[in-house]
Amino acid sequence: xxxxxxxxxxxxxxxxxxxxxxxxxxxxxxxxxxxxxxxxxxxxxxxxxxxxxxxxxxxxxxxxxxxxxxxxxxxxxxxxxxxxxxxxxxxxxxxxxxxxxxxxxxxxxxxxxxxxxxxxxxxxxxxxxxxxxxxxxxxxxxxxxxx
Numbered sequence: 001x002x003x004x005x006x007x008x009x010x011x012x013x014x015x016x017x018x019x020x021x022x023x024x025x026x027x028x029x030x031x032x033x034x035x036x037x038x039x040x041x042x043x044x045x046x047x048x049x050x051x052x053x054x055x056x057x058x059x060x061x062x063x064x065x066x067x068x069x070x071x072x073x074x075x076x077x078x079x080x081x082x083x084x085x086x087x088x089x090x091x092x093x094x095x096x097x098x099x100x101x102x103x104x105x106x107x108x109x110x111x112x113x114x115x116x117x118x119x120x121x122x123x124x125x126x127x128x129x130x131x132x133x134x135x136x137x138x139x140x141x142x143x144x145x146x147x
Contacts, residue, residue: 015039021051022112023064024105030112031064044081044117048088049073051113066109067101068092077129084121086114092127094137103138115146122146 017040022030035050053073055064068075075096077089088110114123124143127133131142 017043017046019043019047019050020113020116021047022109022116023051023055023059023066024109025065026063028102028105028108030108032112033059033064042079044086044114044120045076045079047113047116048079049076051109052076052090067098067106069096081120084119086120086123087126088114088123089126089129090134094127094133097127097137101138103140106138107140107144111144120146 016036016038019035019037020032021035022032025031033055035047037046037050040046050073051066052068052075054066054068054070072092075091077091078087079089080087110125111123114120122143122145124131125134126142127137134142
């Protein structure tokens with residue numbers, strides 16, 4: 001496992017980490033926003049949690065959205081990273097997620113959040129411990145490589 005760290009943001013006390021997360025905009029593209037969380041070296045996991053918690057009220061008013069249920073950061077069951085391969089385990093069941101979301105938008109949001117880290121070359125997503133469940137949800141597979 002290779003930890004990825006960000007330095008403190010100007011004015012920080014050193015007790016926080018600033019993350020980048022991505023949400024879908026009206027055109028379906030991924031838009032970057034910043035989140036500040038308690039200091040962590042597990043920035044990939046923290047970024048996914050912040051992304052799954054969803055856009056703020058102001059970000060929603062600006063047209064950003066997520067295809068995951070609001071405040072669902074607790075669904076990040078685990079994240080591992082070894083030899084450039086990340087595995088993201090989400091505790092969602094298919095019934096927890098919207099049926100037939102636009103797969104490209106969902107993947108843009110997820111992959112932009114994961115692949116912002118240079119040491120991630122491949123990601124595998126699992127729902128409820130199953131790669132196949134993730135594929136059933138989006139019909140796009142469950143493993144993706146950096147473009």
